[in-house]
Amino acid sequence: MFVLLFLTTTAKSNTIYNLIKIPNLEIYELNTNNNLKYLYAKKPFTIGIQNNISCDNSDKKTYDEKFKIISKNLDRYSKKFLKKINLKYIVMCENLSISGINTAGIPDHVMKTLIVDLKFNKKYFERVLHHELFHIINDGHKDLFDEDEWIKLNNIDFKYAKCSTCTKKIGLDTYEKTNGFFTEYSKSIPSEDMAEVFSHLIKNKYINTNDIILNNKIKFIKDRLNKIDDTFVF
Amino acid sequence: MIKKIKATIFEKIIFVFLILLAIFALSFTIIIKNKCLFIKEINLQKINFEKPENIAILNVECGNVIIELYPELSPNAVKRFKKLIKSNTYNNVAFHRVIKNKLVQAGDIEFGKKNNLDYGKIGTGKSGLGTIKSEVDNEFDFKKGSVGLARSLKYDTEDSQFFIILEDEPLFEGEYTPIGKVIYGIEILYKIKYSHKSEYVLRPDFINTFKMLY
Numbered sequence: 001m002f003v004l005l006f007l008t009t010t011a012k013s014n015t016i017y018n019l020i021k022i023p024n025l026e027i028y029e030l031n032t033n034n035n036l037k038y039l040y041a042k043k044p045f046t047i048g049i050q051n052n053i054s055c056d057n058s059d060k061k062t063y064d065e066k067f068k069i070i071s072k073n074l075d076r077y078s079k080k081f082l083k084k085i086n087l088k089y090i091v092m093c094e095n096l097s098i099s100g101i102n103t104a105g106i107p108d109h110v111m112k113t114l115i116v117d118l119k120f121n122k123k124y125f126e127r128v129l130h131h132e133l134f135h136i137i138n139d140g141h142k143d144l145f146d147e148d149e150w151i152k153l154n155n156i157d158f159k160y161a162k163c164s165t166c167t168k169k170i171g172l173d174t175y176e177k178t179n180g181f182f183t184e185y186s187k188s189i190p191s192e193d194m195a196e197v198f199s200h201l202i203k204n205k206y207i208n209t210n211d212i213i214l215n216n217k218i219k220f221i222k223d224r225l226n227k228i229d230d231t232f233v234f
Numbered sequence: 235m236i237k238k239i240k241a242t243i244f245e246k247i248i249f250v251f252l253i254l255l256a257i258f259a260l261s262f263t264i265i266i267k268n269k270c271l272f273i274k275e276i277n278l279q280k281i282n283f284e285k286p287e288n289i290a291i292l293n294v295e296c297g298n299v300i301i302e303l304y305p306e307l308s309p310n311a312v313k314r315f316k317k318l319i320k321s322n323t324y325n326n327v328a329f330h331r332v333i334k335n336k337l338v339q340a341g342d343i344e345f346g347k348k349n350n351l352d353y354g355k356i357g358t359g360k361s362g363l364g365t366i367k368s369e370v371d372n373e374f375d376f377k378k379g380s381v382g383l384a385r386s387l388k389y390d391t392e393d394s395q396f397f398i399i400l401e402d403e404p405l406f407e408g409e410y411t412p413i414g415k416v417i418y419g420i421e422i423l424y425k426i427k428y429s430h431k432s433e434y435v436l437r438p439d440f441i442n443t444f445k446m447l448y
Contacts, residue, residue, distance in 0.1 A: 012405060015405055019405060019409060027405070030404050035408065037405060088408065
């Protein structure tokens with residue numbers, strides 16, 4: 001089926017560029033239940049201010065394999081929910097980086113696009129998809145996900161880093177003893193902490209404990225998601 | 235006494251060849267010049283329209299393009315479109331953006347009028363009626379001949395500009411407000427002037443008239 005798709009998909013690079021301002025993309029799959037449109041890099045591309053975002057094309061085998069994983073994970077979000085959070089296009093490529101720093105994904109709720117690095121951390125690839133999707137939700141609903149309110153959920157003596165890339169706390173392994181945070185990366189900045197809580201909830205990586213801070217964070221995320229879509233189920 | 239010279243067979247052949255070449259060149263020039271030569275004329279009297287109140291007739295150099303509008307799909311957009319058509323606002327407006335075999339776009343009534351063409355601003359003009367909200371929630375298959383309202387990068391910025399696609403554009407669903415579909419005369423739109431260098435056309439073709447059937 002995928003071979004056929006590659007052969008029959010017409011070149012739409014210009015149309016895609018006009019819509020989401022990313023060059024060198026082609027259609028991978030359009031017919032999905034939740035209306036997500038999957039695109040792939042046919043050639044490397046650079047975008048952003050001073051072309052600081054870059055990503056390479058991948059090979060057919062990787063596209064086919066990773067598409068199955070990505071679509072399996074994102075199929076859990078309904079068409080209605082995706083419309084509310086403004087996500088429509090999934091761009092698949094590899095070696096995604098911003099200003100030379102490798103990254104798992106780049107969410108852009110304005111252009112309704114999530115760029116996914118297919119070669120990013122195989123172990124946590126699926127969880128990271130939901131993590132990046134949360135950034136789409138958060139970016140479009142900054143009023144709901146109030147960071148000052150979130151910070152108050154932590155112990156008073158805890159301080160986040162100034163930015164997600166200005167810290168060495170980037171571990172994605174889930175703590176056995178959570179102590180308010182799911183992972184080391186949760187300790188970077190509030191929005192990454194929220195994204196880690198969200199992605200753990202989605203992937204059912206949370207075993208209920210007596211971690212009051214984490215329980216409050218979970219309640220915070222669930223309440224806000226419920227305000228966006230009261231039919232959303234974790 | 236002038237001696238009569240008889241033409242040889244070879245000279246006669248050359249003469250006939252030159253005559254034929256001249257005829258061929260003349261015919262070829264006429265065909266090339268007349269881009270509408272093979273376009274069939276549509277006889278509106280012979281067509282029975284199911285909803286004649288939603289039929290719009292776009293007249294351009296090569297003939298009539300018949301468009302059926304879909305008010306049940308995009309009520310506000312079609313209302314705006316009909317209003318502009320009925321007030322003859324689209325008459326003499328340029329097809330300012332044309333992508334060969336893909337899309338024609340017109341409807342800039344501020345900077346695209348024949349007598350007031352502004353190449354520096356064409357494509358950015360307003361109707362003076364204000365923008366309207368995008369109507370993109372209904373399912374619509376953007377097949378060849380579909381007509382939609384153009385917008386800026388942001389939703390809810392539709393005004394008077396419209397486009398007609400000359401090939402299927404499945405990615406347009408949910409992006410652009412559909413207002414109708416060409417039901418006759420799509421081939422006429424392939425004759426609209428385009429540029430090989432740019433989507434924007436220098437000395438463009440114009441809409442002659444744009445009318446509702448009723």
